[in-house]
Amino acid sequence: MARRTHGAHAVVTGAGSGIGRAFAVELACRGGRVVCADIDLGTAEQTVAGIEGDGGEAVAVVCDVSSAEEVAELAEAARSWLGREPDLVVNNAGIGAGGRVVGDAPLANWQRTLGVNLWGVIHGCHTFLPAMRQARAGGVINVASAAGFTAAPRMSAYNVSKAGVVSLSETLAAELSGTGVGVTVLCPTFVRTNIFGGELIDVAARGLAQRLSDLVGFSPERIARRTLDAHERGRLYVVPQPDAQLLWHAKRLLPTPYARVAGLLGRFAPGPQQ
Structure with missing residues (x-):
């Protein structure tokens, strides 16, 4: 095991x-030195303070991953602080969006969701992978979602953004095969985080998602540990929860019935109807 x-x-x-x-x-x-990037510098500094309080090494950098220029600046800051190229990049930054059907959701919501959730990952891979490929070492973990393959109604922009991350990761795994660079894509369902408080999620949908997360969601710490362990084992896909695994197999074995059932269930979810 690497x-x-x-x-x-x-x-x-x-x-x-x-x-x-x-x-x-x-x-x-695990003994690493960590560059903690976030669009909110204050929260990144809080993460760093917690790490340093436990004897670890970390630095906070402000970065809007939807901007290629800011990701390039993040890479420069990382090289300067680390004294070398990073050997592990976790493209995790994301926002929630949902509650409206296609045609009703504003295009601005699509642009912002894809800008962060998909283009943010593209920017991270585009910026950091060339050095790893040249060194024939390192790894990248892209955080997608079970939404990338479940295609739940009234989550179109979010679904599309996460499906793109899955496809990008699969493409990278093929391109990097035999190079020594590892690729893992994380596809969780509900995780107990603050993502449901995003401004692009309708109030009714936000409430339902938060209740489900509180009821069946995993802790982010559990998700992170499982994903890092899977990355060490060379796994491409991490589908960490039983409900996500059930949906994963159902979608692949019975795609047409799955879509019909998803449509029926979608009629009972809160939010504007078609």
């Missing part, structure tokens, strides 16, 4: 809270 998540020189985006913070803290616990 020990690529132990003693890593890592960059984690969206490290100010939730799964990103859990990744940063766990990597530091």
Whole structure:
């Protein structure tokens, strides 16, 4: 087993809270030095303070991953602080969006959701992978979602953004095969984070998602540990929860019946109807 998540020189985006913070803290616990990037510098600094309080090494960097220029600046800051190229990048930064059907959801919501959730991951891979490919070492973890394959109604922009991350990761796994660079894509369902408080989620949909998360959601720490362990084992897909695994297999074995059932269930979910 490669020990690529132990003693890593890592960059984690969206490290100010939730799964990103859990990744940063766990990597530091594994002896890594962690660049904690977030659009909110204050929350990134809180993550760093927690890591340093436990004897770890970390630094906070402000970064809007939807901007290629800011991700390039993040890479420069990471190289400067680490004293070398990062050998593990966790493209985690993301926002929630949902509650409206296609044609009703504003195009601005689509643009912002894809800008962060998909283009943010594209920017991270485009910026950091060339050095890993040249070194024939390192790894990238892209945080997608079970939404990328479940295609639940009234979550179109979010679904599309996460499906794109899954497809990108699969493409990278093929391109990087035999290079020594590992690729893992995380596809969880409900995780107890603050993502449901996003401004692009309708109030009714937000309430339902939060209740489900409180009821069946995993902790971000549990998700981060499972994903890092899977990355060390060379796994491409991490589908960490039983409900996600059930949906994963149902979608692939019975795609047409799955779509019909999803449509029926969608009629009972809160939010505007078609």
